Amino acid sequence: MTINTGAPVVVGVDGSAAALDAVRVAAREAAYRQRPLRVVHAFVWALTGVPLAPAPGAPAGAGLRNQAQRYVTEAVAGAAKVAPDVEVTGAVIDGAATPVLVTESQEAVLLVLGHRGLGGFAGLLIGSVTVQVSARAACPVLVVRGEARADGPVVVGVDGSALSTEAVGFAFEEAARRGVPLVAVHAWLYPSPAGPGEILPLVYDLDAYGAEEERTLAESVAGFAERYPEVPVRHRLVRGTPARVLVEESQRAQLVVVGAAGAGALGGLLLGSVSHAVLHHAHCPLAIVRHPRRPARS
Ligand SMILES: Nc1ncnc2c1ncn2[C@@H]1O[C@H](COP(=O)(O)OP(=O)(O)OP(=O)(O)O)[C@@H](O)[C@H]1O
Ligand SMILES: [Mg+2]
Numbered sequence: 104m105t106i107n108t109g110a111p112v113v114v115g116v117d118g119s120a121a122a123l124d125a126v127r128v129a130a131r132e133a134a135y136r137q138r139p140l141r142v143v144h145a146f147v148w149a150l151t152g153v154p155l156a157p158a159p160g161a162p163a164g165a166g167l168r169n170q171a172q173r174y175v176t177e178a179v180a181g182a183a184k185v186a187p188d189v190e191v192t193g194a195v196i197d198g199a200a201t202p203v204l205v206t207e208s209q210e211a212v213l214l215v216l217g218h219r220g221l222g223g224f225a226g227l228l229i230g231s232v233t234v235q236v237s238a239r240a241a242c243p244v245l246v247v248r249g250e251a252r253a254d255g256p257v258v259v260g261v262d263g264s265a266l267s268t269e270a271v272g273f274a275f276e277e278a279a280r281r282g283v284p285l286v287a288v289h290a291w292l293y294p295s296p297a298g299p300g301e302i303l304p305l306v307y308d309l310d311a312y313g314a315e316e317e318r319t320l321a322e323s324v325a326g327f328a329e330r331y332p333e334v335p336v337r338h339r340l341v342r343g344t345p346a347r348v349l350v351e352e353s354q355r356a357q358l359v360v361v362g363a364a365g366a367g368a369l370g371g372l373l374l375g376s377v378s379h380a381v382l383h384h385a386h387c388p389l390a391i392v393r394h395p396r397r398p399a400r401s
Pocket of ligand 2: 117220221222223230232
């Protein structure tokens with residue numbers, strides 16, 4: 104049976120090996136979710152006014168537009184091999200990569216990107232398109248990077264904010280689908296004021312604050328744990344820098360999930376500092392969850 108209903112999983116391709124890795128992951132995600140897969144290449148040359156068709160006398164398949172089409176055709180074929188039951192379509196869309204992909208995210212259930220592309224320079228940890236789109240997408244973004252430990256858990260970063268609760272929901276769905284445990288990590292260094300204007304005492308009882316942090320973690324997870332009783336959950340309360348702790352956890356995980364911004368984000372900041380750091384340094388694929396989503400199960 105071919106899966107062809109509902110909002111698609113979308114994957115961006117640019118002819119790079121990293122994007123083809125993303126296509127394989129996207130095909131599996133589409134199969135899990137029983138969604139179609141849409142492969143998109145943003146064709147920036149259309150904006151430049153350079154000749155796009157083959158030069159006079161050149162072979163019929165030459166020219167920039169044909170090349171763009173080949174990126175998509177190759178990716179569609181790669182996806183079909185991984186997930187034969189998923190309907191896979193491809194599109195070359197004229198425009199710059201970031202706006203094209205952000206527009207695609209408005210109709211997608213998930214947007215999958217490689218961590219690098221054709222551009223960049225040796226040693227670049229993450230490409231600019233992936234950074235920009237992760238900060239602006241209207242749906243969750245899955246950035247394919249590093250190695251997904253097949254036997255590893257899904258790890259989610261929790262800070263008690265509304266977006267981290269979204270991330271927890273996404274992480275439970277993924278853990279349930281993959282049949283693996285979930286590790287909910289809350290890292291804290293110093294007590295944080297509960298709201299604007301609250302002033303912490305000069306001397307405080309760390310244990311009392313630790314208990315408060317444990318409560319934050321437990322409350323963020325509790326409702327979802329009831330909804331997904333089949334997912335074994337481990338709480339990890341760690342005194343440490345959140346980004347460092349999550350990057351460390353990513354060495355043993357198959358997926359790390361974070362909210363796009365957290366409780367400490369400045370107004371208007373599109374990607375919080377923890378998400379930004381994990382995006383650059385995670386050792387396994389990373390999902391960034393931004394918007395309020397309808398849960399798969401309620
Ligand atoms: N033109 C494009 N169309 C569709 N998806 C793209 C396009 N360019 C990049 N992507 C997606 O974004 C991912 C990362 O590419 P990105 O362009 O961010 O990295 P880069 O080319 O290494 O660096 P930079 O472009 O910043 O110099 C790719 O693997 C692909 O999934
Ligand atoms: Mg690029």
